[in-house]
Amino acid sequence: MNASLNEKLKNIEWGEYRLGELFEIYNTLSFNTDMLVDGKKYDYVTRTSFNQGVLRTTGFVNKTNINSAGTWSLGLLQMDFFYRSKEWYAGQFVRKIVPKIEIPQEAVMFFTTVLNKQKKALLSVLVRDVDETFRETIVRLPIKNNKIDFDFMKSFIAELEAERIAELEAERIAELSAYLKVSGFDNYELSAQELKALENLKAISWEEYRIGKLFDKIKTKKLAYKAKELPNTPTGKFVLPCLTSSFQNQGLNYYVPKAGASILKNVITIPQNSDVYRAYYQSNDFTVLSDAYAMDWIYDDNKLTRNQYLFIVMCINKVTDLPIYSYKNKLGGWNVVKDKYILLPSTNGKIDLDFMNEFISAIIKLAIKDVVIYSDRKIKATKDVVSK
Numbered sequence: 001m002n003a004s005l006n007e008k009l010k011n012i013e014w015g016e017y018r019l020g021e022l023f024e025i026y027n028t029l030s031f032n033t034d035m036l037v038d039g040k041k042y043d044y045v046t047r048t049s050f051n052q053g054v055l056r057t058t059g060f061v062n063k064t065n066i067n068s069a070g071t072w073s074l075g076l077l078q079m080d081f082f083y084r085s086k087e088w089y090a091g092q093f094v095r096k097i098v099p100k101i102e103i104p105q106e107a108v109m110f111f112t113t114v115l116n117k118q119k120k121a122l123l124s125v126l127v128r129d130v131d132e133t134f135r136e137t138i139v140r141l142p143i144k145n146n147k148i149d150f151d152f153m154k155s156f157i158a159e160l161e162a163e164r165i166a167e168l169e170a171e172r173i174a175e176l177s178a179y180l181k182v183s184g185f186d187n188y189e190l191s192a193q194e195l196k197a198l199e200n201l202k203a204i205s206w207e208e209y210r211i212g213k214l215f216d217k218i219k220t221k222k223l224a225y226k227a228k229e230l231p232n233t234p235t236g237k238f239v240l241p242c243l244t245s246s247f248q249n250q251g252l253n254y255y256v257p258k259a260g261a262s263i264l265k266n267v268i269t270i271p272q273n274s275d276v277y278r279a280y281y282q283s284n285d286f287t288v289l290s291d292a293y294a295m296d297w298i299y300d301d302n303k304l305t306r307n308q309y310l311f312i313v314m315c316i317n318k319v320t321d322l323p324i325y326s327y328k329n330k331l332g333g334w335n336v337v338k339d340k341y342i343l344l345p346s347t348n349g350k351i352d353l354d355f356m357n358e359f360i361s362a363i364i365k366l367a368i369k370d371v372v373i374y375s376d377r378k379i380k381a382t383k384d385v386v387s388k
Contacts, residue, residue, distance in 0.1 A: 005159055012152055015143035019118070020135030024098045025074070028090035029065045037061060043084065046091040047075040052082045058089060065089050072097035072115060076130065079122040081115040083108050095130070106154035114139050165379065172375040180368065188369045194362035197355055204355060207346040211316065212338030215295040220262035220288045227289060230254035241284075245271035245291035250280040254289065261287040266304075267294045268313060270320060272333040277325050279316040281309040293334055307360035308353050315342040 036044055039059020045067075046055045053075050067073075067088045072081045074095040081097065090096070103111060118137050125133050142149040142156075180188065190198075223242070231238050234255050240263065241252035251269060263285050270279045273291040283306060288294055297304050304312070319340045325331040345352040 005156065005163070008152075008156060012142045012149070013144065014140045015146070015148070016138050016140055017148075018135065019115075019137045019139060022099065022101055022139075023072075023134075024100060025131050025134050026096045026098065028067060028073075028094050028096050030090050030092045030094065031061070031065060032091070035061055041087070042066070043086060043088040044091065045073045045075075045082075045084070045088050045094055047077040047093040049075060049078045049080040049082075053080070053094075055091065061089060067096050068098075071099070072112070074122075074130075074134075076127055079119045079130075081112060083112050093127075097134075101148070104150050104154060106157060107150050109157050110153040114141065168375070168379045172372070172379065175371060175375060185365065185368075188365045188372065190362055190365055191358075193358045194365065197358035198362050200355065201359065204345045204352065205347065206343040207349075207351075208341040209344050209351070210338070211295075211340050211342060214298060214312075215268065215338075216298055217334040217338070218262075218264065218267065218288075218294045218296050220264070220294070221260060223256060223261060223287070223289055225256055225289060227254050230256060230289075241286040242289035243269055243282075243286055243292045243294070244289050245274035247271070247274065247276040247278050250282065251292055252282075252286055256287065256289065263287055264294050266306075266309070267296050268309065268316065269294045270316070270337065273327075273330065275327045276321065277331040278321040279313050281306070281313045283309075295334070302353070304353070305357055307357045307364075310360050311356035312342075312344070315344055318342065 033044070033055070036056065036058040037060070040057040041060065042058050043054045044056050044058050045053045047053075048055075053073055067084065067090060069084055069086050069088075071084050073084055073088065073090065074081050074097055076093040076095065097115070099111075118134070118139070121137060122130055122133060142152045144152070225242075227242075227244050230242070232253055232255070237257040237259070238255040240256050240258045240261055242254050242256045242261075243251045244253065245251065246253050251271060264287060265282065265285050267282055268279050269282055269288075269292055271277055271292045282294070319342055320331055320337065331337070345355045347355070
C-alpha cells in the first residue's frame with residue numbers, strides 16, 4: 001500500500017462500534033455432500049478456507065437451507081470470513097454473518113477486511129463462545145459527522161484496487177523484459193525463418209548419427225571432495241557449481257573452490273551412476289565432481305550455438321532418459337553412450353544446424369508469449385473482480 005493511502009488512513013476520523021450493532025451471527029442449517037446435485041446456481045460452503053470455503057457448486061437442493069447472497073460465511077475451523085455474492089448452502093460448522101445496516105457494494109471489501117482482523121480473537125475461544133465473542137468485539141470504522149463514512153471506504157478501496165492493477169501491469173513489463181533479456185531477444189514475435197522451422201518440423205529429413213562421432217568426453221581434474229561435505233549455496237571460496245549424478249538443478253547442487261578445478265562451460269553433461277540419465281546443456285561455468293561427465297562438440301570449425309545445444313540435448317535424451325534405465329539397471333558411462341545413435345535433422349546429407357537454431361528460437365519465443373498471455377489474463381481477472 002502506497003504512502004498516500006497510509007496517510008488517508010491516518011487522517012480520517014475513526015469511530016468505535018460493537019460488531020453486534022452492525023451484524024448478526026447465525027448458525028446455518030447444514031447437510032452433507034451426498035445431497036448435492038449437478039448445477040452451478042449455488043455454492044456449497046464448508047468450514048475450511050480453501051477456495052474461499054467453497055467445496056463445489058450445486059443445483060437446487062431445498063429451499064429451507066438456502067442462505068442469502070450479500071452475507072458472509074464464517075468457517076469455524078480457521079475463522080475466515082468470506083463474502084457471499086450468490087445464494088449458498090452450508091456444510092457443518094459454518095456461521096452466517098448478516099448485516100444489520102445497508103452496506104454499499106463498493107464498501108464490502110473494507111468490511112471483509114475488518115471482519116477478518118478478528119480471526120485471532122475468535123480462534124482463542126471455544127466454539128461455543130464464538131457467537132458472543134463476535135457480537136461483543138469492538139471495531140474501528142471511518143466516520144464523518146458521527147456516521148459511518150461509506151464514501152471514504154469506497155474511494156479507499158477504489159484506489160487500492162487501482163494500485164494493485166498498476167502493480168500487476170508493472171510486473172508484466174518487468175517479467176517480459178527479464179525473459180527477453182535472458183533469451184537474447186528484443187521481442188517475442190516469430191520471424192519468417194522461425195515460422196518456417198515450425199512448419200517444416202514434420203517434413204524435414206532425419207538421419208542417425210553416432211554420439212561418439214559428434215562429441216568427445218572431456219577429461220577433468222579429480223577433486224578431493226565428497227558431495228555431502230560441500231555447501232549447497234556459494235560460501236566463501238566455494239563458489240563454483242560442481243556436477244554430480246543428481247538430475248535436480250541440472251546436476252549442479254554443490255559448490256567447490258575454483259582453485260584446482262577444471263572449469264567448463266557450453267558443454268553437455270550426463271550422469272553415469274543415477275536413477276535418471278538425463279543430459280543437460282550447461283551454459284555457465286561449472287566443474288565435474290563425481291558420477292557424471294561432460295562432453296564437447298568435436299567440430300571446432302563449426303561451434304554450436306545455445307539453441308543448437310538445446311536441440312541436440314533433446315535428441316540425446318530420446319535414447320538416454322528412458323524409464324528402462326535406473327540405479328539398478330544402469331545406462332552405463334561414456335563407453336556405452338558414445339556408441340548410441342541419435343536422430344538429427346539433415347539437409348543434403350549434412351546436419352541442419354540452421355533448422356535447429358530457428359526451431360529452438362521459435363519455441364523460446366512461444367514460451368515467453370505464453371507467460372505474457374498468462375500475465376494479461378491475471379490482470380484481466382483482477383480488473384473483472386474489481387468491476388463487479
